[in-house]
Amino acid sequence: MDKNRISLRGKNVLGLADFSPEEIRTVLETAKEMKNIIHRDIKKVPALRGKSIVTLFYEPSTRTRTSFELAGKYLGADVVNITAGTSSIVKGESLRDTLYTVEAMGVDAIVMRHKADGAAEYASRVVSPVILNAGDGAHAHPSQALLNLFTIEQHKGHLEGLKVAILGDVLHSRVARSDIQGMRKMGMEVHIAGPRTLLPRYLCEEPGIFIHERVEEAIRGADVIEVLRIQLERMQGGLFPTTREYARIFGLNGERLKLAKDDVLVLHPGPMNKGWEISPHVAYGDNSAIQEEVQNGVAIRMALFTLVLTGGRQA
Amino acid sequence: MKLLIKGGRVINPETSFDKIADVLAEDGKIVAVGDGLSAEGAEVYDASGKIVAPGLVDMHVHLREPGQEAKEDFVSGTCAAAAGGYTTVATMPNTKPVVDTAALVRSLKQREAEAAKVHVAIIGALTKGQQGEELAELGDMLAAGAVAFSDDGHFDQSAKVMLNAMDYLHAFGDYLIINHEEETSLCKDGVMNEGHRSALLGLKGRPTVAEDIAVARDVLLAEYAGAHVHIAHISSGRSVDIVRRAKQRGVKVTAEVTPQHLTLTDECVELWDSSTKINPPLRSQADCEACLAGLKDGTIDAVVTDHSPHAVEEKDREYMYAPSGFPGLETAVSVMLTDVCGKGLLDIPTLIAKMSYEPAKLLHLPCGRLSEGAPADITVIDPKLEWTVDAKEFYTRGSHSPFVGRRLTGKPVLTVVDGRIVMQDGKIRD
Numbered sequence: 024m025d026k027n028r029i030s031l032r033g034k035n036v037l038g039l040a041d042f043s044p045e046e047i048r049t050v051l052e053t054a055k056e057m058k059n060i061i062h063r064d065i066k067k068v069p070a071l072r073g074k075s076i077v078t079l080f081y082e083p084s085t086r087t088r089t090s091f092e093l094a095g096k097y098l099g100a101d102v103v104n105i106t107a108g109t110s111s112i113v114k115g116e117s118l119r120d121t122l123y124t125v126e127a128m129g130v131d132a133i134v135m136r137h138k139a140d141g142a143a144e145y146a147s148r149v150v151s152p153v154i155l156n157a158g159d160g161a162h163a164h165p166s167q168a169l170l171n172l173f174t175i176e177q178h179k180g181h182l183e184g185l186k187v188a189i190l191g192d193v194l195h196s197r198v199a200r201s202d203i204q205g206m207r208k209m210g211m212e213v214h215i216a217g218p219r220t221l222l223p224r225y226l227c228e229e230p231g232i233f234i235h236e237r238v239e240e241a242i243r244g245a246d247v248i249e250v251l252r253i254q255l256e257r258m259q260g261g262l263f264p265t266t267r268e269y270a271r272i273f274g275l276n277g278e279r280l281k282l283a284k285d286d287v288l289v290l291h292p293g294p295m296n297k298g299w300e301i302s303p304h305v306a307y308g309d310n311s312a313i314q315e316e317v318q319n320g321v322a323i324r325m326a327l328f329t330l331v332l333t334g335g336r337q338a
Numbered sequence: 339m340k341l342l343i344k345g346g347r348v349i350n351p352e353t354s355f356d357k358i359a360d361v362l363a364e365d366g367k368i369v370a371v372g373d374g375l376s377a378e379g380a381e382v383y384d385a386s387g388k389i390v391a392p393g394l395v396d397m398h399v400h401l402r403e404p405g406q407e408a409k410e411d412f413v414s415g416t417c418a419a420a421a422g423g424y425t426t427v428a429t430m431p432n433t434k435p436v437v438d439t440a441a442l443v444r445s446l447k448q449r450e451a452e453a454a455k456v457h458v459a460i461i462g463a464l465t466k467g468q469q470g471e472e473l474a475e476l477g478d479m480l481a482a483g484a485v486a487f488s489d490d491g492h493f494d495q496s497a498k499v500m501l502n503a504m505d506y507l508h509a510f511g512d513y514l515i516i517n518h519e520e521e522t523s524l525c526k527d528g529v530m531n532e533g534h535r536s537a538l539l540g541l542k543g544r545p546t547v548a549e550d551i552a553v554a555r556d557v558l559l560a561e562y563a564g565a566h567v568h569i570a571h572i573s574s575g576r577s578v579d580i581v582r583r584a585k586q587r588g589v590k591v592t593a594e595v596t597p598q599h600l601t602l603t604d605e606c607v608e609l610w611d612s613s614t615k616i617n618p619p620l621r622s623q624a625d626c627e628a629c630l631a632g633l634k635d636g637t638i639d640a641v642v643t644d645h646s647p648h649a650v651e652e653k654d655r656e657y658m659y660a661p662s663g664f665p666g667l668e669t670a671v672s673v674m675l676t677d678v679c680g681k682g683l684l685d686i687p688t689l690i691a692k693m694s695y696e697p698a699k700l701l702h703l704p705c706g707r708l709s710e711g712a713p714a715d716i717t718v719i720d721p722k723l724e725w726t727v728d729a730k731e732f733y734t735r736g737s738h739s740p741f742v743g744r745r746l747t748g749k750p751v752l753t754v755v756d757g758r759i760v761m762q763d764g765k766i767r768d
Contacts, residue, residue: 040538118656139656140540141609148610160658161540162609200540223537224545 032334035147036155036327038163039204047172047208053326053335054173054319060097061321071100074332077125078134080157081107081142086293086317087157087167091134094324100131100332118142119149126150131332135159153331161195167292168201170323172209174312175247177319178288183210188241188283190275191251191300192221198292199251207231216241217251217273220262238273245283249290250275250301266299276302280310288312340364340377341757346385346718350392350708351691361390363714366756371708381759383752385718389686392694392706393425393456393715393755396667398490398516398570398594398642401427401458403449404442405434410647410735412446415667416455417733418645420761422667423750425715426698426705427645428459431468432491438463438474440482447483455760456753457715459485459701464503464515470494476507485701488516490570491617493552495522497559504565514568514592514700519552519577520544520618529658531604531619539609541657544619546574553577561589568700569593571644573618575628582637592700594640595629596666597673602626602740612653612660613738616646630683633692640697641689643670647736654738665736669727671719673741675748686721718752725749733766 029049039047060068076095080088088104095102105125107113112121118137125133132153135143140160147154158164176182187206193199193215206213215222216235227234235241242248253266263269270276280287289301289311297303306313329335341363348359348371360375361368396419402410410418419427429446431437437446443460450458462479464487466472476487487507494500494517507513525544530536532543553569557580560567572578572593584591604620614620632638646663653660671693678684694717698706705715727744729737753761760767 117651119654137656139658141657144608144610145656159609163540195540197540200538224532224543225534226537228534229538 030334031330033153034331035153036165036331037144037147038156039165039168039201039208042165042205042208044208047169047205050169050323050326050330051173051176053330054322057325057329058319058322060325061318066097067099068097069099070329071095071098071332074100074131075129076100076102076132076134076328077130078102078104078157079121079125080105081112081137082158084136084157086320087136090317090320091155091157091324094321094328097321098325098328100328118145122146122150126152132328155327155331158197161197161200163201164197165201166320166323166327167198168205170316170320171202171249171290172205173323174290174316174319175288178312179246184212185246186212186214186244187247187249188214188216188245189249189251190238190241191217191273192253193217193226193251194221194223195254196251202249203229203232214241214245218263238275239279239282242279242282245287247288247290248275248283252292252294253296253300266296270299274300274302275305277304280305290316339757340380341714341754341759342375342377342380342382343385343390343716343718344382346388346390348390348708349687349690351687351695352707352709355708356687361708361716363716363754363757366714368708368710368712368714370710383718387720387722388751389690389719389721390708391690391717391719392708393753394423394671394693394717395426395697395703395706396424396643396645397428397640397697397701399427399429399645399667400432400647400663401429402433402647403446408649408735412449412453412458414733414735415645415647416453416458417766418665418667420455420753420766421733421764422669423671423717423719423753424456424667425717425753425755426457426459426703427667428461428485428701430461430488430490431463436463436468438466438468440475440478443479443482443484455766456755457705459703461486461488461516463487464489465494465499468492470496470499473503473506477510480510480513485703486514486516486568488518488570490516490518493518493520493522497555500556501559501563504559504563504567508563508565512566514566516568516570517552517556518570519549519556521548521551524548524551529615530607531621533604533622535604535607539607544617546576546621546625549574549618550576550580553580557581557584557589557591560591564590566590566592571596571599571618571642572629572632572638573599573621573625575625578628578632578637582632582635585637592639593632593637594642595633595638596642596644597670598666598740600626600629600633601673601677606740609657612655612657613664613740613742615657615660615662616644616664617662630678634684634688639692639700641670641674641692642697643667645734647734648738649735650737664739665732665734666739667734668732669739669741669746672725672746672749675721676746680747714754714757716754717750719748720751721748723747723749723751
């Protein structure tokens with residue numbers, strides 16, 4: 024392990040706004056080592072033996088929760104899952120009190136998903152275990168953004184100077200907000216496109232972001248395209264007429280993909296609505312790294328656990 | 339009982355008086371303002387180096403009675419008022435139950451007599467239960483002592499109901515309809531200003547256009563009905579402009595603004611700290627500057643606190659779920675002196691007028707004047723006193739304020755109600 028690396032020991036992973044480019048680099052380098060462990064026949068190293076991790080999920084999740092859980096277990100930590108439907112949360116316990124309870128059991132890290140923006144940051148100010156934000160409202164989803172960067176770099180060999188197009192529902196997307204932070208810090212050119220009803224009106228004031236109302240303009244010449252999920256559960260009426268029309272005008276299909284560079288990489292944070300925001304042909308096509316993202320997600324989360332809980336001494 | 343306040347800078351907006359002078363109060367009235375006054379047996383207060391102003395009037399306060407005493411009550415709220423230099427506060431009716439009958443108005447006047455440290459004016463609900471559907475008994479509430487009407491807390495969507503209220507109230511005199519102006523459908527689930535900051539944080543926005551549409555509607559309705567509408571806590575620059583133009587063509591519209599909307603922007607919203615969550619929300623720097631310009635040129639008539647205390651446990655939680663509002667009575671004067679007057683953006687006599695004489699006039703109260711025969715409601719302010727805002731020192735039950743931790747210059751040091759000292763040097767007298 025490179026001694027010059029920055030230590031992230033004890034750092035809360037709340038969003039990429041408070042990560043420096045060097046810190047992001049450290050996570051990506053560590054994730055490379057972690058990916059090797061996942062490929063081993065016996066996926067167990069003792070790096071986090073004796074550490075305990077709680078995942079505290081107030082919103083449903085398959086891949087993120089499982090990914091964090093496996094990441095902890097591959098590194099030898101004890102991982103316990105708390106979900107909102109099966110705990111005192113349904114009895115109306117406040118977030119503060121739930122956090123106190125978890126803290127009192129002596130855990131080292133809390134992985135948290137919550138539908139309120141800032142819930143993870145709030146938690147970090149209430150209790151002492153390291154907080155890893157697994158998604159808070161429409162605010163941030165740092166581990167997803169890191170695994171996107173990791174996946175892109177594995178394919179392209181570098182990040183700086185790449186043109187990325189983020190398509191669709193940016194308004195409700197914590198993934199997009201974290202992507203924007205991380206990608207700009209790593210020197211990428213970020214283009215955003217979708218129906219205006221799904222774009223934050225004042226995002227154009229943020230430096231280094233290009234906003235388009237038609238997806239073609241963003242896709243043209245892109246090295247990377249990330250398609251965001253249409254979050255029907257967060258939609259209020261009238262943001263766009265129908266999913267059918269959305270697919271026709273804003274969806275990523277084979278025809279639109281041709282506008283991008285030949286070796287364009289297609290990402291999607293999942294779960295996909297195939298046939299709406301992305302055509303099945305593209306989702307499973309040669310340019311797609313969507314399945315690979317899932318595996319990289321475990322590596323990134325192993326890297327985060329190792330770095331924040333041990334400072335990255337071993338692995 | 340006599341009180342002689344000697345040697346202060348006496349500011350009386352009613353007569354544009356601004357000189358070093360003495361003020362003598364006797365039996366609850368001001369009996370003389372002038373040089374070298376003396377009075378046998380009077381309690382003498384040396385006000386040299388200090389500002390002697392009419393007792394401050396806050397026309398927008400939530401004392402939370404009845405029903406929400408965990409947030410505030412008449413004792414804690416009026417102690418906070420006295421500590422902040424206020425001698426009269428007007429309390430809003432969005433309580434549990436809503437103050438929408440004469441009986442409830444009378445019960446609050448009774449509570450004022452029993453428990454209040456300062457005068458409490460009662461604002462009644464405009465519609466039953468503040469539901470925006472049927473008019474409340476406005477005439478009966480006036481007879482019971484209500485001074486104005488408001489469905490503050492939200493916007494009444496029905497233009498017809500608003501027009502009915504204006505027309506119906508017209509017969510009783512120039513009583514204010516005080517409207518919270520945010521068009522509901524544009525603010526659904528919104529918790530902060532829609533802007534660059536909300537775009538980055540992902541929080542749902544409350545756009546300025548929601549306020550502008552509501553202000554424009556009510557200005558047009560008031561113009562149509564020949565009625566008086568008062569715009570509560572104006573915060574959008576365009577709304578200020580709408581009010582300015584309406585005033586120019588003779589519409590009976592008045593407006594108020596809070597210290598927070600003059601001095602803070604949405605850039606200070608942090609996700610972990612719900613103290614900045616208010617309605618209407620903290621806006622942009624340009625909106626702050628437009629509000630200040632409106633205050634200077636007379637478009638905005640009054641400075642109010644919108645004192646909105648909540649219990650600590652209600653406010654100490656996720657930003658999205660925390661209730662809106664924070665307590666302002668104990669910081670308003672100091673914030674205005676430090677961040678507005680102290681930066682040369684407004685002169686002190688104008689500030690005093692907007693915090694005493696003007697709101698008193700809008701509510702038809704006899705106070706707000708340092709003239710002979712006026713009630714002896716007096717506030718003495720030390721413009722040089724430096725202090726740090728500490729929620730533990732508050733008299734209010736509310737705790738979360740964006741001004742906590744701020745070092746401020748200038749503070750009320752004496753509050754006199756009906757000739758009696760109720761606060762001196764920050765301490766409430768029994």
